[in-house]
Amino acid sequence: MLVHFVLLVWISLMVRPGKAQNFEHHEASHVALIGWTHAGGIKFDCTGSYIGKNMIMTGARCLERNGTRADVVRLGAAVGSPRDFAIKDVIVHYRYQAEYYYHNMAIVYLKEEPQSVSKIFKPACILSTLPTPATQIHLIGRDAEGVFQKTAVELVDSDKCHEYYSPTKKFKYGALLVCCMCARSTTTTTKCASELSAPMQTIVEKNGKRVPFLVGQKTIGRSCGSKIPGIYTRLSSDGHFPWIATIAGIDFANHDACFERY
Numbered sequence: 001m002l003v004h005f006v007l008l009v010w011i012s013l014m015v016r017p018g019k020a021q022n023f024e025h026h027e028a029s030h031v032a033l034i035g036w037t038h039a040g041g042i043k044f045d046c047t048g049s050y051i052g053k054n055m056i057m058t059g060a061r062c063l064e065r066n067g068t069r070a071d072v073v074r075l076g077a078a079v080g081s082p083r084d085f086a087i088k089d090v091i092v093h094y095r096y097q098a099e100y101y102y103h104n105m106a107i108v109y110l111k112e113e114p115q116s117v118s119k120i121f122k123p124a125c126i127l128s129t130l131p132t133p134a135t136q137i138h139l140i141g142r143d144a145e146g147v148f149q150k151t152a153v154e155l156v157d158s159d160k161c162h163e164y165y166s167p168t169k170k171f172k173y174g175a176l177l178v179c180c181m182c183a184r185s186t187t188t189t190t191k192c193a194s195e196l197s198a199p200m201q202t203i204v205e206k207n208g209k210r211v212p213f214l215v216g217q218k219t220i221g222r223s224c225g226s227k228i229p230g231i232y233t234r235l236s237s238d239g240h241f242p243w244i245a246t247i248a249g250i251d252f253a254n255h256d257a258c259f260e261r262y
């Protein structure tokens with residue numbers, strides 16, 4: 001009887017639809033979902049990244065839905081150990097303006113420090129330079145059906161990217177500025193992270209230890225299934241990197257120290 005019960009629970013855990021894909025801890029334990037609590041449950045509508053202490057980095061466009069401020073962050077959903085954290089406060093990039101997509105960045109402060117609550121939540125590092133063409137980067141986050149996907153992407157030269165994005169109302173300077181990076185998937189997959197601020201990252205490996213380094217977060221456009229590259233906020237940009245490090249109070253420029261802390 002008990003054996004049957006245990007077996008049933010085990011089976012139901014194994015075949016939860018839409019949650020079947022699991023990731024290595026270092027790939028996804030920092031990946032956060034930004035949510036809004038409703039009477040019927042939590043509606044998640046954005047992605048973010050745990051970057052240390054009680055801080056989640058996300059987009060400025062991820063803080064409000066239907067006139068309501070996000071109030072909860074879920075960590076661990078992609079590694080099978082979901083845990084919700086209440087949001088205490090937010091800070092938006094000082095140059096962000098709602099009518100444009102530029103400087104689409106914010107830091108969300110949680111009421112608790114995830115790494116003190118559980119060792120499985122490890123903060124990601126941030127790459128202070130633009131990845132070289134040889135760097136393998138991927139996008140991680142939920143697709144339109146809410147399933148986590150990890151998708152290899154390649155950077156697209158900004159001149160080339162500009163051909164696809166003529167300046168629009170929300171992108172009045174186009175995609176040429178140092179603000180952004182353009183990338184598209186190297187495969188023909190149509191399933192990849194579709195939520196705003198999904199992290200683009202590279203895994204740095206040394207002596208068998210692997211650590212995620214964030215390079216961008218999704219801002220606009222589709223990330224796969226299209227020749228048209230998506231646009232990502234470039235974290236290493238002079239207008240972004242010092243801001244994150246200052247607000248967070250973390251020396252992200254010291255890659256080795258961040259690697260060691262992980």
Ligand SMILES: *[C@@H]1O[C@H](CO)[C@@H](O)[C@H](O)[C@H]1NC(C)=O
Nearest residue numbers: 035036038043044045065066
């Ligand atoms: C905002 O409202 C729409 C329409 O009612 C709803 O479908 C959506 O889930 C809401 N979003 C959030 C994050 O609550």
